Amino acid sequence: MSEIGLTVNARKRVVNVDDDMPLVWILRDTLALTGTKFGCGVGVCGSCTVLENGKAVRSCQIPASEAKERAFVTIEGLSLDASHPCQRAWLEEDVAQCGFCQPGMILTACGLLRDHPNPTDEEINTVMSDSVCRCGTYPRMRKAIRRAAALLREQKR
Amino acid sequence: MIASRRAFLKTAVLGSASLVIGFDGSGLLYAVEAKPGTQFQPNNWVRIDLDGSVTLTIGKSEMGQGVRTSLAMILAEELEADWTRIKLAQASPSAVFDDLGTGGSDSMRDGWRTLRKAGAAAREMLATAAAARWKVDRASCAASNGAIVHLPTNRRFDYGALVTDAGKLPLPKEPSLKNAADFKIVGQRTPRIDGRDIVSGKALYGIDAKIPGMLHASLERPPFEGAKPKRMQEEKARAIRGVRTIAKTSRGIAVVGDTTWAAIKGRTALAVEWDDPPAGAFDSEAHEKLLEAASRERGFITRTEKPPPATGAVAKTIEATYHYPFYAHAPVETMNCVADVRGDRCTIWVGTQAPNKLQKQVAELLHTTPEKVEVNLTLIGGGFGRRLAVEYALEAAEISRVAKAPVQLLWSRPDDMKHGHFQAASVHHLAGGFDAQGAPISWRHTKAGSFHNISPLDPKEVHDAAWYQDWSWGTYDVPYAFPDIETAYVTVDLPVKHGPWRAVFAPSSVFAREAFIDEMAHVHGTDPLAFRLDLLRGADIVKAGTTTIDRRRLRRVLEVVRDKSSWGSPLPQGHGRGVACNAYFGHTYIAYVVDLGVDHDGKVRVERVVAAVDCGIVVNPIGVEQQIEGGIIWGISSALGGEITFRGGVAQQGTYADFAVARMRDTPAVEVHILPSDASEPFGMGEPPVPPIVPAITNAVFAATGKRIRRLPIRPEELKAV
Ligand code: FES
Ligand code: FES
Numbered sequence: 105m106s107e108i109g110l111t112v113n114a115r116k117r118v119v120n121v122d123d124d125m126p127l128v129w130i131l132r133d134t135l136a137l138t139g140t141k142f143g144c145g146v147g148v149c150g151s152c153t154v155l156e157n158g159k160a161v162r163s164c165q166i167p168a169s170e171a172k173e174r175a176f177v178t179i180e181g182l183s184l185d186a187s188h189p190c191q192r193a194w195l196e197e198d199v200a201q202c203g204f205c206q207p208g209m210i211l212t213a214c215g216l217l218r219d220h221p222n223p224t225d226e227e228i229n230t231v232m233s234d235s236v237c238r239c240g241t242y243p244r245m246r247k248a249i250r251r252a253a254a255l256l257r258e259q260k261r
Numbered sequence: 262m263i264a265s266r267r268a269f270l271k272t273a274v275l276g277s278a279s280l281v282i283g284f285d286g287s288g289l290l291y292a293v294e295a296k297p298g299t300q301f302q303p304n305n306w307v308r309i310d311l312d313g314s315v316t317l318t319i320g321k322s323e324m325g326q327g328v329r330t331s332l333a334m335i336l337a338e339e340l341e342a343d344w345t346r347i348k349l350a351q352a353s354p355s356a357v358f359d360d361l362g363t364g365g366s367d368s369m370r371d372g373w374r375t376l377r378k379a380g381a382a383a384r385e386m387l388a389t390a391a392a393a394r395w396k397v398d399r400a401s402c403a404a405s406n407g408a409i410v411h412l413p414t415n416r417r418f419d420y421g422a423l424v425t426d427a428g429k430l431p432l433p434k435e436p437s438l439k440n441a442a443d444f445k446i447v448g449q450r451t452p453r454i455d456g457r458d459i460v461s462g463k464a465l466y467g468i469d470a471k472i473p474g475m476l477h478a479s480l481e482r483p484p485f486e487g488a489k490p491k492r493m494q495e496e497k498a499r500a501i502r503g504v505r506t507i508a509k510t511s512r513g514i515a516v517v518g519d520t521t522w523a524a525i526k527g528r529t530a531l532a533v534e535w536d537d538p539p540a541g542a543f544d545s546e547a548h549e550k551l552l553e554a555a556s557r558e559r560g561f562i563t564r565t566e567k568p569p570p571a572t573g574a575v576a577k578t579i580e581a582t583y584h585y586p587f588y589a590h591a592p593v594e595t596m597n598c599v600a601d602v603r604g605d606r607c608t609i610w611v612g613t614q615a616p617n618k619l620q621k622q623v624a625e626l627l628h629t630t631p632e633k634v635e636v637n638l639t640l641i642g643g644g645f646g647r648r649l650a651v652e653y654a655l656e657a658a659e660i661s662r663v664a665k666a667p668v669q670l671l672w673s674r675p676d677d678m679k680h681g682h683f684q685a686a687s688v689h690h691l692a693g694g695f696d697a698q699g700a701p702i703s704w705r706h707t708k709a710g711s712f713h714n715i716s717p718l719d720p721k722e723v724h725d726a727a728w729y730q731d732w733s734w735g736t737y738d739v740p741y742a743f744p745d746i747e748t749a750y751v752t753v754d755l756p757v758k759h760g761p762w763r764a765v766f767a768p769s770s771v772f773a774r775e776a777f778i779d780e781m782a783h784v785h786g787t788d789p790l791a792f793r794l795d796l797l798r799g800a801d802i803v804k805a806g807t808t809t810i811d812r813r814r815l816r817r818v819l820e821v822v823r824d825k826s827s828w829g830s831p832l833p834q835g836h837g838r839g840v841a842c843n844a845y846f847g848h849t850y851i852a853y854v855v856d857l858g859v860d861h862d863g864k865v866r867v868e869r870v871v872a873a874v875d876c877g878i879v880v881n882p883i884g885v886e887q888q889i890e891g892g893i894i895w896g897i898s899s900a901l902g903g904e905i906t907f908r909g910g911v912a913q914q915g916t917y918a919d920f921a922v923a924r925m926r927d928t929p930a931v932e933v934h935i936l937p938s939d940a941s942e943p944f945g946m947g948e949p950p951v952p953p954i955v956p957a958i959t960n961a962v963f964a965a966t967g968k969r970i971r972r973l974p975i976r977p978e979e980l981k982a983v
Binding site for chain 1: 323324325326327452453455456457459460461462463464465466468469471477502503520521522523525526590591592593594595640641642643644645671673674883887890891892893894895916917918922923924925926927928929930931
């Protein structure tokens with residue numbers, strides 16, 4: 105058990121948790137940020153994805169001892185009003201079904217678009233295929249990623 | 262969100278509403294209570310406050326089918342509510358809501374019948390109240406967008422201003438419903454009402470419920486029924502920081518801790534060792550052999566069509582046996598429940614498809630009465646029939662009782678995968694007969710399968726043909742015009758838990774039926790799509806056992822996929838195109854054409870799916886498209902992904918790695934054509950897209966490779982080029 109300082113959604117937080125407690129539980133149980141979901145705990149579903157410096161990482165795979173002094177953005181911190189291009193694109197393409205996987209999917213897409221501002225189908229497949237949506241929203245997700253890419257490019261101009 | 266929902270329901274129960282009316286079993290309006298007040302609540306579904314805000318109550322569980330949006334659309338349509346100002350409340354089990362449940366794809370039909378009337382009654386009462394104030398004829402008043410307008414003078418009252426007066430009026434017995442031509446909301450592409458909550462992480466699922474003082478539990482269950490623990494390390498578990506209690510319950514041993522992590526670590530440290538499985542414990546391979554043998558028995562005849570005397574004799578018969586495996590539901594949100602047991606009372610927060618059943622069973626467990634069990638419903642992170650079972654709530658209640666605290670029970674992924682109530686395996690034997698001229702004239706389909714065991718069979722039920730038909734959807738209701746038809750069902754005991762899964766009994770039967778029709782077309786030397794159309798001639802409306810099928814609707818969806826897919830156009834080497842169709846209970850009609858490629862290693866890649874659907878009146882086209890897309894992906898998972906197998910009574914798969922489900926890379930281009938329908942009501946869309954997709958895929962595999970898939974899931978090694 106130790107005091108661990110980390111930044112979540114631009115806010116410095118100090119938590120008192122076991123060194124091996126995965127970040128997903130720090131977020132969900134300790135900080136009550138339940139937008140980050142739990143789906144497997146072993147890094148194969150993507151529900152727990154958060155951003156670190158724009159890169160998508162799996163919070164169930166980061167123990168507290170390693171989360172120390174790092175800065176993460178969760179779905180709650182992506183924008184104040186669902187206005188991030190990915191969130192907008194997701195709404196405009198009506199992606200969500202049950203919605204449970206969607207925070208992780210949106211943040212995974214953010215990471216994808218950071219590395220590939222204009223992703224090919226292959227790049228979308230490679231990055232997004234590490235995440236599971238049992239409702240099968242993939243066709244719309246693909247469209248939303250393209251739309252988000254266009255919105256992001258527009259924003260840069 | 263949870264707090265406000267509860268507050269609303271409490272208010273309703275306290276009766277501060279001016280008027281409450283409900284529906285009895287036959288859907289008739291009846292008055293429950295009439296008190297002066299500050300709200301207008303003409304029935305269980307609609308409440309209007311003084312400020313004009315409209316609260317619609319949703320009696321179905323939202324699990325991704327968009328039911329909160331589509332049911333609200335129906336209500337708002339008849340009520341002429343301002344769509345941008347409506348609020349939703351989720352119904353909880355109570356004296357008023359005594360039969361909540363979501364399954365069988367019947368939400369839209371239920372809702373259409375009940376909610377239109379509820380909305381229309383409220384609208385008429387508001388119009389009557391306005392007409393009385395203006396002292397004008399009600400016929401000169403119209404409802405529009407949250408207000409009653411006096412048409413000749415254009416005066417208007419917002420609904421809020423009419424609340425008190427409307428509450429004093431008698432209920433209209435038969436409120437007049439709007440004409441479809443006047444619909445403004447129904448039929449419009451309407452984004453999900455909770456869409457913004459979902460994309461911003463604010464949507465609340467069962468796993469997100471938090472109540473003060475809540476502890477967390479992880480439950481070690483017996484791996485097979487009757488297993489007893491041999492050894493466990495209680496001291497080690499208690500030594501884990503944050504572990505509070507080890508709760509021994511009738512359903513397993515729970516480690517209860519301050520955090521989810523403490524509970525998980527504690528359970529690992531507890532290291533329970535269970536009895537070895539007894540000799541002869543359930544084994545899916547052995548079970549498959551039993552099913553196969555059973556499929557050759559005569560069984561219970563579920564439907565017979567006796568050939569008219571003019572029918573020629575069968576000159577040639579082909580036969581085939583189809584094998585369908587076990588599958589898990591594998592929703593991304595694993596089972597979970599928060600229970601807070603205090604004396605003879607219990608409060609629950611849970612995602613469930615069966616709220617009243619859950620309430621009743623928790624009450625029985627706690628030896629109390631249902632009204633002392635408050636059930637708060639959350640969003641569901643994937644239902645698919647899994648959350649019609651309520652054992653996870655019973656587990657949570659037992660643990661809370663022992664721990665004497667509110668407890669959140671969370672299943673791990675392996676818990677969820679291994680302790681599901683699975684889609685049951687079945688084996689199908691089919692035979693098709695041709696006369697001397699080669700015309701297809703007879704059809705035999707025997708399904709060997711198992712009755713669901715997640716709830717006991719009702720001993721009072723008569724086991725007649727209709728009853729057996731209920732266990733064999735997709736078998737007895739073969740829509741094709743064979744003069745001679747016999748379908749049968751053979752029951753094989755299945756000791757592992759199994760129950761409804763998306764489309765319940767239909768996926769296995771429709772797979773076998775639609776694949777075997779293809780075999781017959783091949784033998785007949787006819788294009789499989791044309792062969793189906795030929796067999797859908799004759800009487801347009803046919804009775805297939807308890808189901809009525811409109812063959813015109815089935816022909817139409819087939820014709821649309823034929824035309825839109827450029828059926829018959831050439832495909833590259835290693836590619837194939839397949840078709841399949843189904844009439845789900847004679848309600849929702851769907852056809853698919855699948856284009857796919859099979860590579861050298863036998864790996865199948867579905868490239869394009871063209872879908873046509875006739876689901877009656879379309880409430881929300883977006884919802885229909887989403888369900889078709891989701892159903893296709895679901896079918897790709899069952900055709901190309903994982904299966905569940907059992908050894909020693911235990912499911913062998915525990916993660917998405919060994920029970921593979923479709924991912925983005927497996928996703929084809931999907932084209933959905935929603936057909937105008939002559940049906941007079943909307944039909945379900947959650948389940949119907951599932952059954953015909955798998956056979957469309959396997960038929961395309963045959964077209965690509967010449968190999969018939971008669972066992973699921975498809976095994977690449979069997980398709981490998983040699
Ligand atoms: S919960 Fe982290 S990847 Fe599944
Ligand atoms: S939307 Fe339900 S799991 Fe993705």
